[in-house]
Amino acid sequence: MITDTNLYILAGFTAPIHIGTTAGALLLALPLIAVIAIIYKVTKIDEIKFVHFVRQVVILFTSIVVFMILAAAIIFGIIKITIG
Amino acid sequence: MEEIAPVKIGPKGIAFLLIVGLGAWWIPGTGHWLIGQPKKAAIIFLSILSAFTLGIWLGSIAVIDAGTPWYWAQMLNSPLVAYFAHLSSSLNLESYGKPREIGEIYTAIAGMLNLLCVVNAVYLAHNLNIKKAD
Numbered sequence: 001m002i003t004d005t006n007l008y009i010l011a012g013f014t015a016p017i018h019i020g021t022t023a024g025a026l027l028l029a030l031p032l033i034a035v036i037a038i039i040y041k042v043t044k045i046d047e048i049k050f051v052h053f054v055r056q057v058v059i060l061f062t063s064i065v066v067f068m069i070l071a072a073a074i075i076f077g078i079i080k081i082t083i084g
Numbered sequence: 085m086e087e088i089a090p091v092k093i094g095p096k097g098i099a100f101l102l103i104v105g106l107g108a109w110w111i112p113g114t115g116h117w118l119i120g121q122p123k124k125a126a127i128i129f130l131s132i133l134s135a136f137t138l139g140i141w142l143g144s145i146a147v148i149d150a151g152t153p154w155y156w157a158q159m160l161n162s163p164l165v166a167y168f169a170h171l172s173s174s175l176n177l178e179s180y181g182k183p184r185e186i187g188e189i190y191t192a193i194a195g196m197l198n199l200l201c202v203v204n205a206v207y208l209a210h211n212l213n214i215k216k217a218d
Contacts, residue, residue: 010145010171012141013140013141013144013145014144014145014146014175014177015144015177016142016143016144016146016179016180016183016184016187017141017142017183018183019142019181019182019183019186020182021182025182025186028142028186031134031135031138032135032189032190032193035131035132035134035135035193035194035197036193036197038127038131039128039131039132039197039200039201040200042124042127042128042131042201043200043201043204048123048124048127
C-alpha cells in the first residue's frame with residue numbers, strides 16, 4: 001500500500017536528474033569506482049585498520065582510474081588510425 | 085603425504101551459514117556483523133546503500149523495472165528492492181536515456197558487490213565453523 005509518508009520520502013527519487021552528453025558526465029563513474037574499490041578491499045583485508053585500509057582503497061581507486069584512462073586513450077588511438 | 089580429515093559440520097553450523105547468507109542479502113553488511121566483524125559490516129552497509137541510493141537518485145526509482153534483466157542484479161541488493169519495483173510500476177514512473185542507463189548501472193553494480201559480500205561472509209562463517217569443530 002502506498003501511503004502519503006512513502007510518497008513524501010520517495011519524492012526526491014521519482015524523477016530522473018538531467019545528465020547531459022558531455023565529458024563531465026564521465027565523472028559520474030568516480031563514485032562507483034570508489035565503492036567498488038572499498039568493497040573489494042573490505043573482502044580482501046583480514047582486519048580493518050583505518051590508515052592501512054584507506055591507503056589500499058586509494059591505491060586501487062587510482063589504479064582503476066589510470067587503467068580506464070589508458071584503455072580509453074588506446075581505443076581512441078585505434079579509432080583515429082582505422083577510421084580517421 | 086599427510087591426509088587431511090574432512091571436517092563435519094552439524095545442522096547448527098549449516099543453519100548459521102544460512103542465517104549469515106540470508107542476513108547479508110536482506111541487509112547489506114549483516115553477514116559480517118553476525119560473524120563478529122562490525123567495522124566491515126558498517127563499511128559494507130554504507131557503501132552499498134550509497135551506491136544504490138545514488139543510482140535511484142540519478143535515474144529515479146523507475147530504473148528498478150521488473151521487466152528488464154537489470155532487475156536480477158538489482159535484487160541482489162536486498163529482496164526489499166521488489167517493493168521499489170512495485171512502487172515504480174504502480175506510480176507509472178518513467179526514466180529514459182542517460183539517467184536511466186547510469187541509474188541501472190549503479191544499482192546493478194551495487195547488487196553484484198553485495199553478492200561478493202554475501203559470498204565472503206558465508207566463507208568466513210564456514211571458517212568459523214571449522215575452527216569450532218576443531
